Amino acid sequence: MSLVVLGLSHHTCPVEIRERLAFPPETLPVALARLRKYIDEGGFVILSTCNRVEIYAHHPGASASSLVDILKKFLSDWHQLSEDVFADGLYSYEEIEAAGHLFRVAAGVDSLVVGETQILGQVHDAYLAAQTQQTTDKIIHALFQRAFSTAKTVRSESGIGTGKVSISSVAVDLAAAIFRDFEKTTVLVIGGGETAELTLRSLCEKGARRILIVNRSQETGENLAVKYKGTAHPWQELSNAIAGADIVISSTAAPEYILRVPDMDPVLRLRKGRPIFFIDIAVPRDIDPRVAELPDVYLYNMDDLQHVVERNMEARRRELTRCIETIDKNAQQFIAWMASLAAEPTIRSMADELHQIREQELDKTLHVLSNLSEAEKQEVRYLSERIVNRILQRPMREIKQEIGHHDPHTVLHLVKRMFGLGE
Amino acid sequence: MHNVVTILAWVGCAGYVVAAGYALYFLRTGRQSLLRPTALGLFTGGFSLLGALVLRGFISHRLPLTGARDALSLLIILATAAALPVARRPRAASLLCFHAPLLALLSLITIFLTSDTLATPAHQLRSMPLILHVGVAFLAYAFFLSGGLTSAAYVIQARRIKSHSEAGFFQYLPSLEELDQSLWSSITKGYVLFTATLFIGWAWAWAERNLLGDKWYLAPKVLLSLVMVLFYAVCFHARRRGWLRGPQLAYWVLMGFCLFFGLYLVLELTGLRTYYFWGNAQ
Missing domain, CATH: 3.40.50.720 (NAD(P)-binding Rossmann-like Domain)
Structure with a gap:
């Protein structure tokens, strides 16, 4: 599972390059449809504004580096430009850095005019366009929803939006x-x-x-x-x-x-x-x-x-540290949630295994207690289900938490060994 | 019952202090969400102080207005009532945050003033015209207090804009026009009420001239009241004619308010409030 962003912005390249790589709103649906041919699974969003062109993509199987290569090829093919033209201005981030980057962009922290609000609307439009073209998946949807809530939190908890700057x-x-x-x-x-x-x-x-x-x-x-x-x-x-x-x-x-x-x-x-x-x-x-x-x-x-503009800009810049703390915290939480998704098949197997054992033991017991009425047998079944579910609660929670802080493969391998689950 | 009065007074004071806290935080950050708790704190404070005052009157079967603590409490309650309506005007609501700290300070002073025992006064001092005179006078003082504070806010806001210091503690005060309107609204109400209370007072003093002496109208307090009426009349006229407006007029109003308030305090503290200053009572 990999999450990446590939793009260029006012920080990395001049407007002459950015305008050649831009996706005007009228061509965006076609571009999204075309990109679907490059990325068969997962989801993606194209964000194109006057200051940046970025593609956020998630793929459940491909590695981050191969996904970045695919996106570069798409950019080159779509705009009919050699990769050399824009390679110097390109940046790419993976996993937590990709999430953190989107959160910074949505909050206006990465904007030319720090704290401007227009970008949040542009990110929202880009997400809606992708949703309309059905190019978003569960991860991309959650990523953008988290970006919107992070931007709101950053704006309300810091002074990044205060004071006019024009x-x-x-x-x-x-x-x-x-x-x-x-x-x-x-x-x-x-x-x-x-x-x-x-x-x-x-x-x-x-x-x-x-x-x-x-x-x-x-x-x-x-x-x-x-x-x-x-x-x-x-x-x-x-x-x-x-x-x-x-x-x-x-x-x-x-x-x-x-x-x-x-x-x-x-x-x-x-x-x-x-x-x-x-x-x-x-x-x-x-x-x-x-x-x-x-x-x-x-x-x-x-x-x-x-002078007033500069003072307001300075005041906004002073708020950046606080904003980035909030953004980093939210990015970590998002990545922990994403990692916890990887544990879902293992957790499901673990639950199936325990319930299978329960069913086997229940059958034996009910065979011995043959004088029980149907209602009483049903009650015993409910009891056994409740006990297994209660036993499962804690390990499920702990696995999800641990997987966010440690190597998911090690944690899942250990769980599988403990419960005798197949790899 | 006395304990309930004390508790209500403390609750009132706490309400004002909490309101002042929110108000100062608003003046620092400009967060609109802080205006509501400020207004709520002032309302709670004023309501509790009013409860304490009413209960005290109920216990002693008379209006508790002779002691400094009671008088100050009433002034705070009425000044709160005069200031609170601005909370309903979004563009002027921040003015409340300018009033709140001073009201909190005054409410703290009332806590530390000793509460006088209310003796039964002479029958002349229990007459309805006198009660009306004192009540209306307090309401007028409350409006003048509100006007004085608003004029201070005007002077600060005008200086802030003039000196190009856009940031700072008072950057979230209302606009100059808004302050001007609030200021003159308070002063007008105060002026009308003060003039009315003077007439009521004169009528009562004429009726009770045996008690106050034949030269009661020359008493320093009466003369000061007349000067005050004249001062505000000149201010009104100057504003209407356009001779004085804006920061200069606000400055004069502020100075006038401080001067009259100070002189009243001097008269009270030095015992010169007597009505038979120039002649003996009969």
Whole structure:
């Protein structure tokens, strides 16, 4: 019985290789069906995301090394690539390491952005696709179920998922520390750019409805306004727009500050003490840092936001040791359970042997006690069954436990010798 | 019966301490699941203290409000009642965790204060207007206490955001807008009740002027109450007109609360609470 994972990820090879080995969702069912021709027994799952391509496989008879070779050949054949192209970036793990690897992946510990949650959904989708194609078996099913529960435990018992790790989400979090309800806040975007748009999108997802766009190019401003159901204003109306806004995302290409302390005086008078949050993601900066000293003004620039992201990332990394402890413990438990499956035929033989002895002795006894009624004979049968089952309980439990900690062959050999079972 | 009162007081204190423990753990970790036990601890604490107070009143056949321990207990109970409704507002619930440690501290103080023997007061001090005056005043103080704590939370939260220290012990406090709403809700209720209690008190003092002296209205406590009403009226006006808002106003409210609370304590401890400070009682 062998459990392996073969794959490559952002840790081991560049995107140029990963994209050539990826399995797009639409081809995944066909790929799974094709892989079934390579692995006739057992189960497997193909996990393909933008950061990794991995195949988890279990085979009841093949050795781990031969299973890995089969998977390599499949990858090469499916993508019509020579193994040399991707051999350097490949990694493979067996048994406990394979289980531990999947648990780390599902928990987001192995992700590019440590603690991200998207990967758990991707692992789930990969498992569902395999299940739909009936390429999972008892071991693969248990492995993935354990991976999902481990990911949940890791997330709830550690701080790996706390703190946002993207500029836009950090900005939204900061805005949420100032404003109660985004539906009632007005968001002003000055300029444009990818990060500004991402931040605006995040705010809209959180409920922001009143969007104002001010851009030097009227056309660009109007396009953005149409996209986010906002209103575009000419550059000359910037002061009025700021006075009416609660969150200002500034991202222009202006070489100098577009907003200074004197510009803010009339704005603040109009606002009558309502707080205003500036997100200055322009480089060079759009807003004079002295604006932050004004009352009711909260200003964060790109460096400030990046600093928060780094601090949150660091906090997540500090949690890694705790996460890995949980993952290792769960991987050990899983492998112990897997090993205990190997004991099942021996345990069944042992039980059969004892019940056979019971039946023989029972027949002799009932022959002697021929004056017993049918009901009394049945009662004696139940009694003998109960005694044998009680006797079997402890050895069964102990065998399963021992097999998880010692060499299964030695333990099973000893049991077979003790009970006179055939090899 | 006295033992039951003591046990209830200890149970109340334990409830507050447990709530404070959960609250501090919440402020450290931000786990939402800790908010419920915090609220439950405060509810248990307040309910037990109320039980102790009611039982004490039942034993002595009068309202137990003359001793420092009873007065503080009542203030804690009412402040808890004023704070607990935020637990039902998900976005403001974490504010409860800011209140819980102080309430726990006050409840610990009540345990170590000696419990006065309740003597039967003069018939004038048993009149309904006076009982109403004192009861409403305590409710107003409870709202001012809640408002004072919320203003402290506002100042901390505003400084935290302004100074870019996103992490830290107070990172899970509600948003500034939420704090602003809670703060002004508490202060408004406190203000209305305090004004009402002043009118009730004046009516009673006028009726009982023989007991309090003819210049009762010049007593330091009465003057302080008037200044307090004026102070909060100015705060309301400044907020409405937009002269003062946000952290500055919260800061003023906090300072005002500390000052008035401190002055009341000074008046109580130095015996200047007397109503015939400027004249003799007849």
